Amino acid sequence: MENSTEDYRIQSFDLDTQVLLKTALKDPSAVNLEKVSNIIVDQSLKDQVFSKEAGRICYTIVQAEAKQSNGNVFRRNLLNRLQQEFKSREETRARSLQEWVCYVTFICNIFDYLKVNNMPMVALVHPVYDCLMRLAQPDALMNEEEVDCLVLQLHRIGEQLEKVNGPRMDELFFLLRDGFLLQEGLTSMARLLLLEILEFRAGGWMLSSTAHKYYYSEIAD
Amino acid sequence: MSEWTRDRRRDAHRSQHDERCRRSGPSQWSHCRKRGIDGSLRANREAEGCDRENGRHTDNSYRHSDNRHSSFTTPESAGPVSRCGRQADWGSQVEDDEMRRGVHRDMQRYRRRILGAEVTQRERKTSSGSSGSCDSREGENIETDEAVLLRRQKQINYGKNTLAYDRYIKEVPKHMRQPGVHPKTPNKFRKYSRRSWDQQIKLWKVKLHAWDPPTEDGRDNLLDNIEELGLDDVMDIELDFPTLSDSQNAPAALSTHSLSLEGEDCLGTPVKIQKTETTAESDTV
DSSP, X not given: OOOOGGGGTGGGSOHHHHHHHHHHHHOGGGSOHHHHHHHHHHHHHHOHHHHHHHHHHHHHHHHHHHXXXXXXXXXXXXXXXXXXXXXXXXXHHHHOHHHHHHHHHHXXXXXXXXXXXXXXXXXXXXXXXXXXXXXXXXXXXXXXXXXXHHHHHHHHHXXXXXXXXXXXXXXXXXXXXXXXXXXXXXXXXXXXXXXXXXXXXXXXXXXXXXXXXXXXXXXXX | OOHHHHHHHHHXXXXXXXXXXXXXXXXXXXXXXXXXXXXXXXXXXXXXXXXXXXXXXXXXXXXXXXXHHTTOOOTTOSSOOOGGGOOOSHHHHHHHHHHHHHHXXXXXXXXXXXXHHHHHXXXXXXXXXXXXXXXXXXXXXXXXXXXXXXXXXXXXXXXXXXXXXXXXHHHXXXXXXXXXXXOOOOOTTBOOOHHHHHHHHHHHXXXXXGGOOOOTTSOOHHHHHHHHTTOXXXXXXXXXXXXGGOTTHHHXXXXXXXXXXXXTGGGGOHHHHHHOSSSOOSSOO
16 A cells, blocks of 8 residues: 555654655665665654654565665664664653654654564564553653543554553553552543543553543544 | 583573563563564573573583584674673674574475475375485484574575675576586485585585686686786696696686696696685695
8 A cells, every 4th residue: 555655644754854765765775775764753742743753654665675675784783773762761851851762752653663574563562551651650650641541542552552562551550550550640531541542551551432432523524 | 511601601692681671580571571573482491691692502401502603604704703702782783583484484494395305206106216415314314403504594694695606696587497507406305414515515616616707808707816916927838636626616616816827746646736715725735
């Protein structure tokens, strides 16, 4: 299935970079893939919109490179950058909540899109869980941005994550229940988000229609 | 490997993952890892922390796996990488994981093919020919050791990741291949000794060199290398032995720049030259 370039959300890049990315999609061997992966990672850490969809463009480039030259340069560099950022995530969080949230969104998006033989990349499972667990800590629950990020990721990849490691999902949800029940100072929005995700998982990673009505009917109107 | 060394390494390894290893309790982890990556059930193993890179090889009694993992090579490394220095980077982990899955998938396909062949053989009631090499007997004799298969797959990948191989498969479709003439990828699922396998790989790669791309000025690598080594005079001499005129062996022999052929001393050692695919043979005779 052909994705139109709009799907990749590359409008936020300057024109030269857009050309570079488009070339990477069609003819990976014509570009410096290491550079391309760095550009994508850097932008994902700054741009919330892009971080939510960057997985798609990454997936296409990985496929294109594999098909064209059986190469792995792009994926390897992407993963290693992700790993670097993962190691320094606490500093990132201290420096900029926005960047931290972008990082989590990005790594979850990569987890979602970049599969290996149709299975999630095993190497990412624990790091993703670590990130989500961090978002479920008391200090993070106080920030709506972080709660919002957490529930968004669980909506998108929660089911997959649970399949590859059930116990860690259980562990995460212990924290979420505790946070919902015990944490003082949570905003009502934060509590709403937490309640919704609790129901979502309890319902087998979907909301019953009545629950959906409760949480989302105002948005529809 | 002694018990003590192995334990020490394991501890060092485990502390690397301390961050992620907040969970303790074998019951939780063994619940996770009852199944291998490909989904097949494994025998119950004692779980030891979060040794994810080793995947399933965490059992005390599975000593063999530690030895094998120490010889686990990565695409970039020239040879076995020690366990402590083993790649913990995600790029390598994903590649290794991908290769492992590929090997398992190949094995299932191969098994199905073999079983199919066996059934056909039985139906025809023909007796098998030479022992060991006949497919109908391979059902019992498949190489299943994962570390061995992975090592072999890596060696195969090195050979297939060449321009020569690309050109070869484009030029000669599989059904047109003539045995003996056209190189055939060694079958990683057959039981072979290490030496036998390594030799097969070597010979296969040597044969593939016949499809090396020509150099820019149109002459083939063979002539270039000869000139580089200053062998023009040598090449003018009438030669008795077959090596240098044999298209299969020559490219490999003379493409090793470390070869120092002096006068006639080396001309009488075709066997040694054939062996030097990648190793230096500066002290030939």
